[in-house]
Each structure stands twice: as structure tokens, then as C-alpha cells.
Amino acid sequence: MVESIKTELGAALQGVEIAEANYLERGYHLSLEVASGELLNAARFFDERGFYLAAIVCVDYREYLELVYLFANHASLCKVKVTLKVDPAKPVAPTISAIFDCAYWHEREIREFYGVLFDGHPNMTYLFLHDGIDFYPLRKEQIPVTDDDKRALGSFRPGEGEDTFFVNLGPQHPSTHGVLRVVLKMDGEYIEEAQPVLGYLHRMHEKMAENRSYLQFLPNTGRMDYLGPMAFNLGYVTAVERLCGIPVPDRANCVRVIATELNRISSHLLWLGAYLADLGALTPFLFVFDDREQINDILEGITGSRLTYCYFRFGGLYNDVEEAFIAGTKAFIERMRSRFSLYEKLVGGNVIFINRTRGIGVITKERARKQAVSGPVLRGAGIPMDMRKTEPCAAYGEMDFDVPVGTRGDALDIYHVRIREMENALKIIEQALARLPEGPVMAEKAPKKLKPPKGDLYHTVETPRGELGIYIVSDESDKPYRMKWRVPSFSNLMIFPELAKGNLLADAVAILGSLDLVIPEIDR
Amino acid sequence: MEKVLDLARANSIWPLTFGLACCAIEMMSSAMSRFDLDRFGAGVFRASPRQADLMIVTGTVTKKMAPVLTTLYDQMPSPKWVIAMGNCAISGGPFVFEGQYNVIEGVDLLVPVDVYVPGCPPRPEGLLEGFLKLEEKITGTRRFPGPESRW
Numbered sequence: 078m079v080e081s082i083k084t085e086l087g088a089a090l091q092g093v094e095i096a097e098a099n100y101l102e103r104g105y106h107l108s109l110e111v112a113s114g115e116l117l118n119a120a121r122f123f124d125e126r127g128f129y130l131a132a133i134v135c136v137d138y139r140e141y142l143e144l145v146y147l148f149a150n151h152a153s154l155c156k157v158k159v160t161l162k163v164d165p166a167k168p169v170a171p172t173i174s175a176i177f178d179c180a181y182w183h184e185r186e187i188r189e190f191y192g193v194l195f196d197g198h199p200n201m202t203y204l205f206l207h208d209g210i211d212f213y214p215l216r217k218e219q220i221p222v223t224d225d226d227k228r229a230l231g232s233f234r235p236g237e238g239e240d241t242f243f244v245n246l247g248p249q250h251p252s253t254h255g256v257l258r259v260v261l262k263m264d265g266e267y268i269e270e271a272q273p274v275l276g277y278l279h280r281m282h283e284k285m286a287e288n289r290s291y292l293q294f295l296p297n298t299g300r301m302d303y304l305g306p307m308a309f310n311l312g313y314v315t316a317v318e319r320l321c322g323i324p325v326p327d328r329a330n331c332v333r334v335i336a337t338e339l340n341r342i343s344s345h346l347l348w349l350g351a352y353l354a355d356l357g358a359l360t361p362f363l364f365v366f367d368d369r370e371q372i373n374d375i376l377e378g379i380t381g382s383r384l385t386y387c388y389f390r391f392g393g394l395y396n397d398v399e400e401a402f403i404a405g406t407k408a409f410i411e412r413m414r415s416r417f418s419l420y421e422k423l424v425g426g427n428v429i430f431i432n433r434t435r436g437i438g439v440i441t442k443e444r445a446r447k448q449a450v451s452g453p454v455l456r457g458a459g460i461p462m463d464m465r466k467t468e469p470c471a472a473y474g475e476m477d478f479d480v481p482v483g484t485r486g487d488a489l490d491i492y493h494v495r496i497r498e499m500e501n502a503l504k505i506i507e508q509a510l511a512r513l514p515e516g517p518v519m520a521e522k523a524p525k526k527l528k529p530p531k532g533d534l535y536h537t538v539e540t541p542r543g544e545l546g547i548y549i550v551s552d553e554s555d556k557p558y559r560m561k562w563r564v565p566s567f568s569n570l571m572i573f574p575e576l577a578k579g580n581l582l583a584d585a586v587a588i589l590g591s592l593d594l595v596i597p598e599i600d601r
Numbered sequence: 602m603e604k605v606l607d608l609a610r611a612n613s614i615w616p617l618t619f620g621l622a623c624c625a626i627e628m629m630s631s632a633m634s635r636f637d638l639d640r641f642g643a644g645v646f647r648a649s650p651r652q653a654d655l656m657i658v659t660g661t662v663t664k665k666m667a668p669v670l671t672t673l674y675d676q677m678p679s680p681k682w683v684i685a686m687g688n689c690a691i692s693g694g695p696f697v698f699e700g701q702y703n704v705i706e707g708v709d710l711l712v713p714v715d716v717y718v719p720g721c722p723p724r725p726e727g728l729l730e731g732f733l734k735l736e737e738k739i740t741g742t743r744r745f746p747g748p749e750s751r752w
Contacts, residue, residue: 280663367633
């Protein structure tokens with residue numbers, strides 16, 4: 078695949094130099110630099126060959142701003158980095174939101190954090206930041222926002238039609254699971270347009286990353302996605318280990334898998350409870366918290382915390398697991414197996430639940446690719462893509478598990494995918510427990526002070542919500558030069574406006590819940 | 602008369618369902634079966650501020666969220682109380698650093714706070730203790746002997 082893409086790309090873009098990168102070190106196979114005139118051609122090229130746009134990253138190198146477009150493919154492992162240099166004094170770039178719909182959101186984000194103007198973008202208003210901020214936060218030097226920009230940016234102000242009115246869903250609403258705000262343009266009970274407004278929990282994680290050392294940033298990962306902190310922890314430590322070339326002992330890798338999968342189950346359980354609560358069934362909430370507490374007990378024994386775990390370290394683990402953990406996990410597997418039939422009776426076979434979710438929020442494969450959704454939402458649409466299979470980190474490569482997919486792509490399918498994913502997670506835990514080797518849990522030569530070699534890396538892991546991508550640029554100092562988090566909830570939310578369109582308000586809640594959003598992760 | 606009313610208030614606190622961040626999950630945990638906030642009469646979470654008399658600020662308050670939070674507080678009928686749960690609500694927590702541009706360093710800059718519950722996030726037991734402290738503040742007497750008396 079990589080070879081054929083390289084030759085075809087060479088033919089399509091005359092005069093552009095295509096470099097092959099070391100995938101193990103860099104996380105992408107090909108990289109090329111284009112001029113702004115050729116960007117659209119490149120984007121069209123990838124669109125025609127079924128690629129999706131994983132992320133757009135902006136990096137401020139002081140002399141120039143670099144826009145990094147990361148393309149990846151659902152069918153096979155082939156990642157391409159396309160870069161475009163823009164002038165920092167007057168940053169303008171063409172928009173590719175007409176080709177890849179998800180670029181619409183990424184470009185808005187870059188606009189407010191870097192001040193890059195995207196030529197032809199339909200809506201350049203503030204997405205994350207509040208009114209009245211007077212500099213571009215992620216630029217290396219403090220650049221004031223010009224008055225023209227302030228006027229152009231402004232925060233979202235809905236316009237009103239004759240027969241329509243607006244409903245604010247959030248930021249204080251029990252079914253947005255946090256502080257997400259969606260402005261709905263309503264025609265009676267039907268939604269004409271949905272416009273998410275983000276940033277109510279923007280906690281500056283990316284800015285913090287540039288201000289602290291690699292180790293100091295580690296606790297932040299657990300606070301970004303508080304329902305699946307293990308997966309975020311895992312993503313971050315494996316990314317830095319890949320960047321610095323730190324080996325990890327076998328035992329640590331196995332424990333990492335067990336802990337991450339336990340956390341995946343607890344995250345899916347909470348989703349199940351909260352989703353059903355959104356739909357009006359409060360009983361499952363009590364049941365899932367019962368199971369969740371068991372997982373919390375097990376993980377508390379090894380990590381010391383109930384929620385925002387920070388258990389993995391560069392080169393291994395914080396501490397070893399003991400017999401109590403292994404026995405507890407085995408007992409939990411037994412217990413959980415018997416609970417699935419209960420959930421099936423309580424939820425899966427419930428006529429009200431089925432009728433509320435079937436045929437609601439149908440995602441087609443094509444739309445899923447254009448909007449770059451990932452995780453259970455993508456698998457619900459029928460694309461069997463799982464980072465644990467395609468790019469296994471820790472000991473995932475040695476585990477045998479299925480990737481459940483849906484057939485219709487509606488909210489009910491996503492529910493079934495998540496339930497089957499929990500069953501598979503139990504399977505993975507069982508295998509990992511069976512082959513848990515003896516030995517150290519920390520690499521012997523793990524350096525105390527990390528100074529990764531110069532270069533960049535795009536590293537992905539599968540979190541409970543989907544593809545987490547971490548793009549790190551290192552400049553050989555002990556702090557990252559730039560760290561971009563491509564978070565799954567942000568990408569999954571992008572598809573919500575088109576799913577909600579034409580639906581009833583009550584169904585919009587059912588769709589929003591099925592996406593399983595975690596707001597601090599979207600806002601970072 | 603006021604004493605009787607206070608007793609009634611303290612034993613039937615209705616908190617507002619106001620989840621901001623990580624601490625909200627621990628707030629849910631404390632309301633669920635294991636920790637059972639209902640034992641203290643405080644399990645009736647209301648989604649509307651008009652029906653609530655306690656606001657638990659569970660997480661980081663950003664500059665964009667601040668006006669929303671004060672509006673919600675203003676909408677609650679008196680007498681009303683506020684618990685600042687977690688380090689973020691108390692002081693900005695781990696998100697305070699030089700040059701930060703988006704976090705309010707403590708919710709007490711916006712609304713008066715009655716009880717502070719530290720932790721990142723606090724355990725449900727911590728929040729329960731916060732509730733007991735709040736009851737103590739309302740009635741003047743404590744329901745159980747405090748944790749100090751045991752040691």
C-alpha cells in the first residue's frame with residue numbers, strides 16, 4: 078500500500094518531494110511538503126483513495142508556522158504527513174473543509190489558537206475560547222489579536238428565522254454529561270440545525286505540556302479523559318517511550334493491558350448507565366455503579382486512586398501487582414460474565430429502549446470516514462478498525478480478540494458494539510492474566526531525565542472512545558516543543574450536527590448519548 | 602421555630618445536578634448504592650436550579666463557564682449553600698501555572714462557599730464528610746462524632 082501510494086502521489090503531484098519515514102520512529106510512512114496551491118490537490122488525492130483526515134496540527138517554529146495534515150486509512154496501515162508552511166506575520170492557508178468535513182472543526186481550532194486564517198472557511202467564529210481573550214494562546218510569542226480579527230471571531234451568535242427559535246442544550250444540562258453546549262435551531266419539535274459550542278472546560282492541557290517536562294505532564298493525561306484515564310496514560314507513556322527508545326519489560330506490558338481493559342469496562346459501564354438515564358431509565362445506573370465499584374476497588378489497590386489514575390511510568394509501572402489484584406480480577410471476570418445476561422434482560426431486550434434507539438442517528442461508512450469518527454461509533458457504522466489490532470502497543474499484539482462491528486450504524490448498533498467490546502475486554506484480561514510473566518516491572522535503564530532526540534511522532538492508541546492520537550514535536554530539550562492531542566470525543570462530536578438535523582429534540586439526546594462524549598477531553 | 606426549619610433543611614438537602622469535570626463522577630458515585638447519599642436525605646439531585654438548595658461545584662471553573670455558574674447560583678432560591686468539591690474548585694488545582702489564561706483560581710471568587718472538600722478528586726467519603734460539615738453548619742450540631750474523635 079505504501080509503495081503504490083508513493084508512486085501514485087508522485088504522479089499526481091508533479092515536483093513534490095515525497096520522503097519515506099521510519100514508521101517505528103515517526104508513526105507515519107510518508108511525508109511531503111506542499112505549497113498552498115497544491116494542498117487542495119493533495120487533499121483530493123487522499124479523499125479519492127479512501128483516506129480519512131486524522132488531525133490537523135499547527136506548530137509554531139517562530140520563523141514560520143507549519144500546518145501538519147495527518148492522513149490515515151481504515152483499510153490498511155498507511156499514514157501520510159502533509160505539511161504546509163505559512164508566514165507567521167500574515168498566516169493564510171486554503172481550507173480543505175469542502176473535501177474533508179472534519180477539517181471544518183480543526184481549522185476553527187487552529188484559527189483561534191494560532192490566528193491562521195483559512196481562506197474560504199464558512200464559519201470562523203470562536204469555538205473554544207471566551208470573548209475578550211486578546212492573544213493567540215499557543216503561539217510561542219505573545220501576539221495580540223487585532224481588532225479586525227476580534228470582530229471576525231466573536232463568539233457564536235445564532236441568527237433567527239421567522240418560524241424558528243433556539244434552544245440551548247447545555248452547558249448545564251444533565252444529558253450533555255458535563256458542560257457541552259449545543260445551540261439547536263428548532264422548527265417546532267424538529268431540529269433544523271445544531272451547532273456545538275465548546276470550551277466550557279478548556280483547561281489548557283496543550284499549553285501546559287509546553288511548559289513542563291515530560292514526567293510532570295503525566296498526571297494531566299488522567300484528567301483529560303476521566304472515564305478512561307488508563308488508556309490516555311498508556312497512549313502518553315508509549316508515545317514517549319517510542320520517542321526515546323525505552324524498552325518495557327514483559328510483565329509491565331501485560332499489567333498495562335489488564336489495567337487498561339479493566340478501565341475500558343468501567344468506562345463503557347458508566348456510558349451504559351448514563352445513556353439509559355438520558356433515555357429515562359434510572360435503574361441501570363444503580364446496577365452499573367455496583368459493577369464499577371468492583372473495578373474501582375481492584376484498580377485502587379494498585380494505583381492508589383479511584384478515578385484519575387496515573388499508574389504507568391516511562392519504562393514500566395509505578396508499582397508491581399500482587400496476588401490480591403490477580404485474585405480480585407479473576408473474581409471480577411466471573412462476576413461480570415454473569416451480569417451480561419442481566420443487562421441483556423434489563424436493557425438490550427427492552428422494547429422501549431429498542432424503539433428509542435433503532436434507526437436513530439444512522440452513520441454511513443462514507444460519512445464516518447469524512448468526519449473521521451473513531452472507536453465504537455466507527456465500528457457501529459460497520460468499519461472494523463481498532464488501533465489495538467492495527468497498531469498494537471503494550472502486549473495487545475499477542476492477545477486474541479474480536480472487533481465487533483454493527484450493520485446499520487444506528488444508536489442501537491453502537492450499544493451492541495460496546496456491550497460486545499466489554500465481553501472481549503474480559504477475554505483479553507483473561508489471556509493477559511494467564512500469560513503474566515514473572516520479572517521486573519520497570520526497565521533497568523529508564524532515564525531519570527528525558528531528552529528525546531529531535532523530531533516528531535504521531536502515535537495512536539485505542540481508548541474506550543476511539544482513536545487517541547498524540548503528535549509530539551521534540552527539540553531535544555526536556556520539555557515537548559509542541560504536543561497535540563487528537564482526541565476521540567472531539568472527532569465523534571463533529572458528526573452530531575448532521576445526525577441531529579431533522580430529528581426530534583428527544584432523539585437528539587439519544588444520539589448525543591450514543592456518541593459517549595467526555596467533555597474535558599473535547600475541550601482539553 | 603427557625604431551629605426546627607434548620608433541622609428540616611439540614612436533613613433534606615437537594616443538590617443541583619451540576620457536573621463540571623472529573624469530580625462529577627465521584628459525586629455520582631456517592632449518590633449510588635455503595636455510598637448512598639440518601640442516608641443523609643441528600644440524594645434528590647435536581648436538574649433545575651429553581652428546585653435545588655445546594656450547589657456542588659465539581660470541577661474546574663473556566664472563564665467561559667463563570668457567567669453560567671453565577672447565573673445558576675442566582676437562580677437558586679434562598680437559603681442556599683455551596684460546596685467546593687476538589688482542588689480545582691477550591692483554588693484552580695493543578696491547572697494554575699504562570700501565564701494561564703482560562704481558569705478561575707477558586708470558585709470562591711465568584712460565589713460564597715460554605716464547605717471546601719479537598720482532593721483530586723475527593724473520595725466519596727470525603728464528599729459525605731463535606732455534607733456532614735454542611736449539616737453542622739446549618740444546625741449547629743453534628744450528626745456523628747467527627748473523624749478526629751476516633752484518634
